[in-house]
Amino acid sequence: MKTYLPSKFLIERDPERCIQCQVCVNQCSFDVHYYDAEDDEVRSREENCVGCHRCALFCPTRAITISRNPMDYRENYNWRPEVIEDIIKQAETGGVLLTGMGNDKGQRIYWDHLVLNASQVTNPSIDPLREPMELTTYLGRKSDRVELEPDSHCLKTELAPQVKLEVPVMFTAMSYGAVSLNVHKSLARAATEMGTLWNTGEGGLHPDLYQYGSNTIVQVASGRFGVHPEYLDAAQVIEIKIGQGAKPGIGGHLPGEKVSTEVSLTRMIPQGTDALSPAPQHDIYSIEDLSQLIYALKEATNYTKPVSVKIAAVHNSAAIASGMVRAGADIIVLDGLRGATGAAPKVIRDNVGIPIEMALASVDSRLRQEGIRNQASIVVSGGIRNSGDVAKAIALGADAIYIGTAALVALGCHVCQQCHTGKCAWGICTTDLALTKRVNPDIGARRLANLLRGWSLELKDILGGMGINALESLRGNRLHLRGIGLTDTELEILGVRMAGS
Amino acid sequence: MRDIGQVNNPYHDDKVIDACSLFGVMDTSGGRFSGEGIIRAIANMHVRGNGLGGGFAIYGLYPKYADFYALHVMYLSREGQREVEAFLKDRFDLAYAEEVPTRLTSGIIQPPAVWRYFLGVGRHKPEEQSEDNYVADRVMEINTRLGDAFVFSSGKDMAVFKGMGYPEEIAAYFCLEQYQGYLWTAHGRFPTNTPGWWGGAHPFGLLDWTVVHNGEISSYGINRRYLEQFGYRCTLQTDTEVVAYAVDLLVRKHGLPIEIAARVLAPPFWNDIERCPPGEQKLLRTLRQVYGSLLLNGPFTVIIAHHGEMIGLTDRVRLRPLTVGVKGDMLYLSSEESAIRLICPDLDRAWIPMGGEPIVGRLGTSPQPQPVTIGEEVTSDAN
Ligand code: SF4
Ligand code: SF4
Numbered sequence: 001m002k003t004y005l006p007s008k009f010l011i012e013r014d015p016e017r018c019i020q021c022q023v024c025v026n027q028c029s030f031d032v033h034y035y036d037a038e039d040d041e042v043r044s045r046e047e048n049c050v051g052c053h054r055c056a057l058f059c060p061t062r063a064i065t066i067s068r069n070p071m072d073y074r075e076n077y078n079w080r081p082e083v084i085e086d087i088i089k090q091a092e093t094g095g096v097l098l099t100g101m102g103n104d105k106g107q108r109i110y111w112d113h114l115v116l117n118a119s120q121v122t123n124p125s126i127d128p129l130r131e132p133m134e135l136t137t138y139l140g141r142k143s144d145r146v147e148l149e150p151d152s153h154c155l156k157t158e159l160a161p162q163v164k165l166e167v168p169v170m171f172t173a174m175s176y177g178a179v180s181l182n183v184h185k186s187l188a189r190a191a192t193e194m195g196t197l198w199n200t201g202e203g204g205l206h207p208d209l210y211q212y213g214s215n216t217i218v219q220v221a222s223g224r225f226g227v228h229p230e231y232l233d234a235a236q237v238i239e240i241k242i243g244q245g246a247k248p249g250i251g252g253h254l255p256g257e258k259v260s261t262e263v264s265l266t267r268m269i270p271q272g273t274d275a276l277s278p279a280p281q282h283d284i285y286s287i288e289d290l291s292q293l294i295y296a297l298k299e300a301t302n303y304t305k306p307v308s309v310k311i312a313a314v315h316n317s318a319a320i321a322s323g324m325v326r327a328g329a330d331i332i333v334l335d336g337l338r339g340a341t342g343a344a345p346k347v348i349r350d351n352v353g354i355p356i357e358m359a360l361a362s363v364d365s366r367l368r369q370e371g372i373r374n375q376a377s378i379v380v381s382g383g384i385r386n387s388g389d390v391a392k393a394i395a396l397g398a399d400a401i402y403i404g405t406a407a408l409v410a411l412g413c414h415v416c417q418q419c420h421t422g423k424c425a426w427g428i429c430t431t432d433l434a435l436t437k438r439v440n441p442d443i444g445a446r447r448l449a450n451l452l453r454g455w456s457l458e459l460k461d462i463l464g465g466m467g468i469n470a471l472e473s474l475r476g477n478r479l480h481l482r483g484i485g486l487t488d489t490e491l492e493i494l495g496v497r498m499a500g501s
Numbered sequence: 502m503r504d505i506g507q508v509n510n511p512y513h514d515d516k517v518i519d520a521c522s523l524f525g526v527m528d529t530s531g532g533r534f535s536g537e538g539i540i541r542a543i544a545n546m547h548v549r550g551n552g553l554g555g556g557f558a559i560y561g562l563y564p565k566y567a568d569f570y571a572l573h574v575m576y577l578s579r580e581g582q583r584e585v586e587a588f589l590k591d592r593f594d595l596a597y598a599e600e601v602p603t604r605l606t607s608g609i610i611q612p613p614a615v616w617r618y619f620l621g622v623g624r625h626k627p628e629e630q631s632e633d634n635y636v637a638d639r640v641m642e643i644n645t646r647l648g649d650a651f652v653f654s655s656g657k658d659m660a661v662f663k664g665m666g667y668p669e670e671i672a673a674y675f676c677l678e679q680y681q682g683y684l685w686t687a688h689g690r691f692p693t694n695t696p697g698w699w700g701g702a703h704p705f706g707l708l709d710w711t712v713v714h715n716g717e718i719s720s721y722g723i724n725r726r727y728l729e730q731f732g733y734r735c736t737l738q739t740d741t742e743v744v745a746y747a748v749d750l751l752v753r754k755h756g757l758p759i760e761i762a763a764r765v766l767a768p769p770f771w772n773d774i775e776r777c778p779p780g781e782q783k784l785l786r787t788l789r790q791v792y793g794s795l796l797l798n799g800p801f802t803v804i805i806a807h808h809g810e811m812i813g814l815t816d817r818v819r820l821r822p823l824t825v826g827v828k829g830d831m832l833y834l835s836s837e838e839s840a841i842r843l844i845c846p847d848l849d850r851a852w853i854p855m856g857g858e859p860i861v862g863r864l865g866t867s868p869q870p871q872p873v874t875i876g877e878e879v880t881s882d883a884n
Contacts, residue, residue, distance in 0.1 A: 121715040123800045124820055131818060136771045138790050146791050157782045162790060194774045265686045371730050399550060469818060472789075473798035479722030493659070 004088050006071050007046040017063035018042060024055035024064060029435055030425040052416035055427035086268040091255035097347065100419025100429065102246055102340035102383055102405060105172035105350050109338075110357035110490075111389045113427035115499060117201070117480040119467035126301045126469050134470040135456055137376040137400055138162040139237070140306040141330040160330060161305050162484070163236050165194030165400055168471060169390060171448075172335075172381045172402035173219050173241065173310070176200030177254045177263045178342035179273065179408075179466075181208070183428055186411060186444025188212035193445065194452045199402070202241055202252065203264040203278060210234050217308065220297065222251060225267040229300065235329065238297050239308040240290070242281065245339020245356070247348045248312030252277035258422055258431045291327035298328070306330035306377075313337065314352075314383070315361030318366035325367060325376040332376050332492075333402065334359045338383025341407045342429055343420030356382040357396065361494045364397025364476060373397075373476075387458035396494065397476040410451045411444050521669075521703070521715040522549035522689040523823075525804040525834040527674055527811045527862040532552050532830070533561050533681040538844040539680060543687040544669035544839045549634075550689030552608070552683035553701035555671040556663025558711040559682035559805055569596050569619035570636050572656035573661060574643070575699055576614045581649025588647060592639055593620035601675065608670035613699055616677075617660070633708055633753070638673045640707070641734065651700040654740055656709025659808065663702035664689075671702075683864070686804050705741045710749060715742040715836060716801030716821045727794035744803055747795050759805075763859035765792040767817045804834050809864040819856030826851040832862035 011032070020042055024033040033055060035041075049066065056064040073081050086097055091200070118123040135172045140162040147156040171187045184198075184206060191198040192215045201216040202207075209216070213234035220227050220240040232238055241250065244474015254263075254275035264271040284290050294307050308323050308331035311317070317334060324332050335354025341349065360380050367373035380393050381402030390401050409415065412426040419429035427438025459471075468474055482499040483491050491498060524543045528534060536557065543555075563571055576582040584851050589595060596619040603612065626635035640652045654661035659682075662675040668689040672678065680817070688703035704711035718724065718740035725743055727733050731754070734744040744766070751762035765788050768774075774785045789796070800820030805812045813834040815823050824835035826841040828846045833841040838851055862868055 064695065101534035114582075118718065119799075123719060126818070132770050132772070135769055142791050146757065146788055147755075147760070148757065154780065156785055157787060159787055159790060222745060368726060368730055373730065387806070467717075467800070467820075468798045470793075470796055470798060472793035473720035473723060473796055474725060476794065478728055479721075 001092055001093060003047075005047070005092075007049065007069050009046060009049040009051050010069050011044040011046050011049055012065040012067070013042065013044065014063045014065070015400045017061040019061055021060060021062075023060060027054045027058045028424065029054075029425040029430075029432075030418070050269050050415060050416045050418045051414070052418065052425045053414045071411040076298055096345045098343055098420045099346040099349055099417055100341065100343055101415055101417045101419075102338040103251075103350050104417070107355065108336060109383070110355055110486075110494065111385075111392055112484050113484050113490075114357075114494070115390045115484060116388070116391060116395070116462060116466070118465040121392050123467045125467050128457075128463040128464040131464070132469060134461040134462055135167055135459060137165045137168045137471060139165065139331050139379070139399055141376060142374040144374060156289075159370060163196070163197070163306060165197065165288070167452050168289055168394065168400040168459075169197040169399075169452055169455060170196050170217070170379070170400055170402050170408050172203040173199040173217075173239065173244075174342070174404055174408075175203030175225075175254075176206055176266055177203040177431060178265075179429055180207055180427060180431060180439060181262065182436050182439040182441050182444065183408075184209055185441035185471050186439060186448055187407065188215065189441060189445035190448030190452065191215040193449045194456075196452065197236060199239065203263070203275075204255075204268065205231055205234060206262065206266050208245065210274055221277055222279070222281045222292075223275060225269065225275060225277075228268070232297065232301050234491060235305060237306050237366070238301065239310055239331075239333065240281075240293060240297070240329075241310045242284070242290075243312035243314075243335070244310070245312045245335035245337060245353055246341030247344035248314050248353045249279060250344065250348050251279040252343075255422070260431050261434075263431055271299055287323045287327055290324065290329075294328040308333055308379070310335060312339070312352075313356055314355060317354070318362040319380075321363040322366055322370055322372070325372050326393060329376055331379055331399075332363070333381065334363060334377045335402075336360075336380065336382030336417075340380055340383075341419070356380050356384075356495055357393075360396050361496075365495055368476075387455040387462070390455060390472065391459060391462045392477050394471065395477055396482050398498075399475065406451070407448055410447045411439055416421050512716065521691055521713070522546035522836045522840075523687070523713050523715050523834070524812065524836070525684075525686040525713070525801060525806065525811050526842055527684040527806075527832045528862055529832060529862055529868055530830040531561070531683050531864055533683050535679070535681055536672060536677040536685060537556060539685045539687050540669055540672040542840040542844050543672075543689055544667070545710060545837075545843050546689060546837055547667060547669070549691060549836060550667055550669075551691045551746050552667050553665060553667055553692050554663070555668030555689030555700045556688050556704050557668070557672065557675075557677055557687045558618060558654075558659065558661045558684075558704040558706065558713070559677075559680055559732070560659040560684035560709070560806060560808060561682045562660050562680060564724050566596060566619040567658040569621055570655060570657055571660055572618045572640070572652055574616050574618065575651045575653060575792050576616065577649040581647070582614065582616070585643055585650045585687075588639075588643065589618055590621065592625050593618075594623040594625070595620055598622075601661075602676050603678055606666075606670055606674040608666045609664065609674045610666075612664060612674065617654075620678070622762055634724060634784040637708055640802050645734070653700055654706055656706065656808075659709050659711075660707045661704050661711060663704065664699045665702065678809075683724075684806055684862075686711060686713050686806050686811070686857055701739070703741060704806075705745050707745055707749060710745060710753075712741055712748070712803055713746045714744055714801060714803045716740075716803075717799055718743065718797050718801055718815070719799030720796060721799075723794050724797065740801075744797065744801075744805070747797070748805055751792070751795070759861060761788070763814050763857075764788055765795050765814065766797045767814055767857035767859075769857065792802070802836065811862040813854070813860040814858075815854070815856050817857035819853075823855075823860075824851060824853055827868045828869055829873060833834065833862060834862075 202221030218235035310333035377399035
């Protein structure tokens with residue numbers, strides 16, 4: 001069938017610069033560049049280009065320029081190019097539109113409407129280069145109070161297991177299979193170096209990675225892939241995945257082509273079979289079932305590690321989160337509207353769920369109203385881009401933040417949204433061995449650790465500017481936030497006052 | 502319903518911001534002495550205030566009525582007084598009441614009427630409630646529900662005197678040189694943003710706990726949200742109030758010794774905790790894990806007092822001043838050493854404590870002539 005889709009991008013190759021070396025031909029995994037031997041010329045099939053920039057960055061003479069195809073449609077606010085092209089795609093394929101990464105739509109990004117405070121005159125700012133500045137965070141259930149032995153004043157309270165983070169930023173769940181082993185290695189090593197945690201996602205833990213167990217969160221999801229006693233024992237935290245922000249209410253599907261020998265071993269499924277994660281956990285149809293799974297996992301690991309429960313941020317998050325805490329979750333993870341994925345139906349990714357800022361604010365407030373905020377740590381994810389977002393999330397009430405897309409960008413990802421194709425030219429979201437070797441775990445770990453190092457330094461500057469020298473004094477301290485361009489209702493839900501008030 | 506927050510913080514800022522002078526003096530042997538010295542000492546730090554608030558707390562003040570709650574109430578109108586007096590008669594056994602004696606003083610303008618009531622709880626309280634909680638609740642009720650009246654002192658055998666003016670003017674107005682007590686604290690205030698209000702001066706008190714405070718607590722937002730979970734209503738919208746409630750929660754409700762509570766308000770750095778011996782390390786770590794939201798972050802010095810104890814504490818990097826002086830059984834705490842030397846020139850010792858190190862004066866225990874190193878008391882307690 002002749003496609004009616006126009007190319008998204010134009011590729012210009014400067015003939016003065018091009019030396020016909022064919023690097024671009026080899027780098028492109030989407031079959032864009034090819035060598036025409038007859039004419040001894042490298043050419044492009046523009047219609048295949050996804051805008052991942054791999055070729056442009058690896059071209060030794062910088063001969064390639066990629067730009068948006070300026071082909072304009074007649075202006076129409078309702079029938080925008082994306083809408084038209086989605087219909088064309090479906091008319092040609094008859095299927096669900098799949099996509100990768102997170103929601104790219106224009107729903108309000110509240111981080112951009114929040115600003116932070118700083119000290120002036122009445123209290124001094126603190127210079128993090130000269131004074132201690134503490135980012136240390138402990139995740140896990142806290143008691144209501146500390147009790148001491150009456151006479152000796154020795155500690156009587158025994159806290160539930162706590163996990164220490166040197167930086168309040170962790171790497172979110174990305175399963176082996178969705179991303180490559182080299183990506184897992186990079187994440188695990190960077191987390192270990194920076195004193196934080198990485199998350200296996202639902203695809204199990206490769207044998208090579210057990211050595212990083214004390215910095216690992218292992219996931220137990222609806223497919224139960226790769227879950228066995230050693231897997232649970234290896235981890236620092238166990239996370240039950242109920243949902244994810246990119247596709248609330250939807251299961252997962254790892255196509256058989258991606259289930260290589262190694263992936264099949266780690267996932268404990270036959271090679272080449274599709275790995276299907278059911279939409280719900282079939283042993284959790286209600287809150288009391290969740291409680292049973294939480295305690296089953298606690299029993300299995302002898303109450304030595306916190307159990308976390310991850311949900312997608314949806315309309316009733318506050319009530320659901322309260323139930324999760326009461327069901328025994330030590331950490332609750334909220335993944336917002338912009339949370340990313342290896343593959344999701346586009347209609348779900350772009351239309352289901354609520355912004356993480358709103359979910360976080362309402363969950364934190366609800367747990368405080370009910371006096372149970374101390375019983376669980378709150379971790380948020382879904383589109384967190386920089387240390388400014390991190391600081392604002394902490395001020396709204398988060399204990400720590402998960403990053404996914406930001407971590408992949410550190411590894412080379414250019415957010416081309418083709419993760420579901422398995423052809424990631426940056427070698428991240430693929431199990432094709434020719435591509436996965438593009439991520440060198442040593443270099444990957446260094447890039448990730450650098451990112452976290454940069455963010456920690458910035459967080460310390462932000463704290464110091466506020467005259468605060470410990471992160472816990474910013475946590476939930478919404479007086480250090482002000483809103484810009486928000487309605488009264490938005491401000492009320494965020495628990496933040498308008499700038500200038 | 503009257504919004505006290507609106508009176509104290511009319512612009513509805515995040516919190517009231519002020520800077521100040523502090524002074525505290527205690528005879529740890531329990532000997533009572535007059536206010537003459539502390540009035541001179543706090544007057545010596547005149548320029549640290551701006552005349553928009555001064556006050557004193559005195560302990561061992563009313564030995565004759567030591568078993569009765571002494572409520573000091575400020576009235577803005579006759580109706581206010583009638584209303585409150587009817588309320589008090591209804592809820593307490595009244596032992597004695599009088600207007601607090603005052604003298605005309607040039608610096609004091611438009612003073613409200615201040616009365617004191619010595620009250621017994623008797624059979625008025627529900628059986629399961631403690632007398633202290635009953636009184637605290639009634640004080641909250643008057644301060645938030647009844648108009649034109651404000652209770653600013655509610656402990657036994659102690660009282661707070663405060664108002665608009667420099668502290669030495671307030672002392673003169675209330676004739677404080679004529680009173681005797683074994684423990685005195687004083688405060689001169691420099692608010693940046695309030696027109697000043699009699700109830701907004703320090704000391705701030707609840708039952709026999711009082712706080713005088715110099716500083717701005719940048720963690721106020723979360724301290725307040727944390728305390729609200731335990732039922733405290735921060736009606737005054739000042740960070741001083743948060744200090745008082747935090748101490749009340751930790752010491753009175755959770756039963757922690759004040760030295761340990763100080764480790765919550767101004768905890769050691771995580772690195773320092775890691776270097777402590779195991780028992781102490783675990784205690785300090787647990788305290789921070791559980792009470793992280795009560796860490797008072799930002800510049801502050803406080804002098805907290807209740808019967809038998811006076812505690813001086815700064816934030817953990819000491820961004821506001823505190824000097825300690827010791828002479829025999831006498832313990833002095835002050836924003837400036839000169840103020841101590843003025844009234845006690847031959848101190849045994851004067852020093853500046855480490856940031857976050859609590860200085861505790863206790864009845865019956867002579868003050869430490871040597872500074873205590875960080876963690877020492879906790880160590881001996883924990884092991
Ligand atoms: S990589 Fe650059 S120089 Fe090499 S063939 Fe492609 S466009 Fe030409
Ligand atoms: S991971 Fe790869 S495929 Fe996915 S958005 Fe990034 S560059 Fe594109």
